[in-house]
Amino acid sequence: MNWKKLIPWGICGCLLLSGCGQRLPVQENTNTERHEATTFAMDTIMTFAIYHDDGEELLIDTEQEIRRLEQMLSVTVEDSEINQLNENAGKEPVKLSEDTMALLEAGKELGKETEHCFDIAISPVVKAWGFTEEEKHVPSQEELERLLPLTHLEDLVIDGTDSTAYLQKEGMAVDLGGIAKGYASDSVTALLKGKGVESAMLSLGGNISAIGHKPDGEKWKVAVANPLDDNGYVGLVQVSDCNVVTSGGYQRYFEENGKTYHHIINPATGYPADNGLLSVTILCKSGTKADALSTALFVMGLERAEEYWKNHTDFEAIFITEKGEVIATEGIAESFTLENDDFAYSVVKRG
Ligand code: ADP
Numbered sequence: 001m002n003w004k005k006l007i008p009w010g011i012c013g014c015l016l017l018s019g020c021g022q023r024l025p026v027q028e029n030t031n032t033e034r035h036e037a038t039t040f041a042m043d044t045i046m047t048f049a050i051y052h053d054d055g056e057e058l059l060i061d062t063e064q065e066i067r068r069l070e071q072m073l074s075v076t077v078e079d080s081e082i083n084q085l086n087e088n089a090g091k092e093p094v095k096l097s098e099d100t101m102a103l104l105e106a107g108k109e110l111g112k113e114t115e116h117c118f119d120i121a122i123s124p125v126v127k128a129w130g131f132t133e134e135e136k137h138v139p140s141q142e143e144l145e146r147l148l149p150l151t152h153l154e155d156l157v158i159d160g161t162d163s164t165a166y167l168q169k170e171g172m173a174v175d176l177g178g179i180a181k182g183y184a185s186d187s188v189t190a191l192l193k194g195k196g197v198e199s200a201m202l203s204l205g206g207n208i209s210a211i212g213h214k215p216d217g218e219k220w221k222v223a224v225a226n227p228l229d230d231n232g233y234v235g236l237v238q239v240s241d242c243n244v245v246t247s248g249g250y251q252r253y254f255e256e257n258g259k260t261y262h263h264i265i266n267p268a269t270g271y272p273a274d275n276g277l278l279s280v281t282i283l284c285k286s287g288t289k290a291d292a293l294s295t296a297l298f299v300m301g302l303e304r305a306e307e308y309w310k311n312h313t314d315f316e317a318i319f320i321t322e323k324g325e326v327i328a329t330e331g332i333a334e335s336f337t338l339e340n341d342d343f344a345y346s347v348v349k350r351g
């Protein structure tokens with residue numbers, strides 16, 4: 001388990017940053033009672049804070065929904081639907097539930113939209129690097145060349161009428177690590193809103209879903225982590241009814257021969273993306289999209305990512321570069337405040 005991922009960069013009504021584990025805002029000045037729970041699921045720490053009279057019950061519903069999805073989607077659950085799909089690669093299509101189908105479809109679509117910078121079929125390459133194992137290492141060029149043809153999304157065949165999916169080539173495998181938490185976040189958000197929740201803050205391993213406003217009517221403040229400082233943050237962004245998701249190379253990595261290798265792979269090369277970005281934060285109504293795009297735009301690099309944003313209107317982004325720049329897209333510039341003098345700040349515009 002990776003403690004770096006637990007750094008509390010996410011959430012604040014009143015910002016709290018320290019030690020291990022995520023913290024939620026302290027009690028707001030309000031009559032609505034705050035109900036909070038922390039759990040370990042999908043290989044990460046999750047924290048939920050719900051302002052509602054039935055909060056305790058809703059916390060149980062939230063956790064149950066996450067566990068239900070985890071059973072289907074996780075590769076660490078032995079007979080999960082995704083493992084069944086992977087085990088039948090090159091053999092036969094597998095019947096899948098509605099959620100798994102929806103997530104595979106979303107993953108494939110976002111893969112196409114991002115010109116395969118996001119690739120849910122990247123698993124064979126991720127495994128070759130040992131990112132799913134204790135021992136990580138740089139794979140040989142021959143091994144990567146052998147595995148890269150097994151990562152093509154066209155070979156993931158999804159049949160909506162049959163509710164089946166099929167990995168056409170033996171050795172292919174799906175890895176939803178870059179999107180499943182976002183999907184789970186959307187699922188839980190819909191569930192809570194359906195039960196009348198108007199104010200809640202969910203953190204699924206740093207994937208934030210801010211539901212409504214804080215009970216005092218203010219927007220939620222979310223801290224954007226400083227990739228160069230485990231406990232620091234570069235600034236705060238104010239949001240309501242929004243998902244905030246960050247991908248970066250600073251969270252999971254290893255060193256070999258003095259060089260650092262992180263866990264976000266450029267599907268074009270089979271190597272960790274290495275293009276001058278330290279992190280990408282996406283703000284989007286959809287958690288699924290926010291999760292996939294944070295990974296995809298990190299792979300794209302700044303120039304291409306800015307171009308992608310200019311051609312899409314349903315998300316905003318904050319980029320942090322190796323040169324010490326923080327770059328926010330126009331649509332959230334007003335809600336973002338830089339809080340760290342070590343970084344130079346600029347805004348990218350559509351025009
Ligand atoms: P995290 O889940 O660590 O917060 P991401 O959402 O960026 O970060 O997802 C990274 C995970 O997604 C990796 O651990 C790996 O399982 C998988 N992955 C790596 N590269 C890609 C890629 N280019 N497209 C899709 N998934 C990827």
Ligand code: MG
Binds near residue numbers: 290292293
């Ligand atoms: Mg992601």
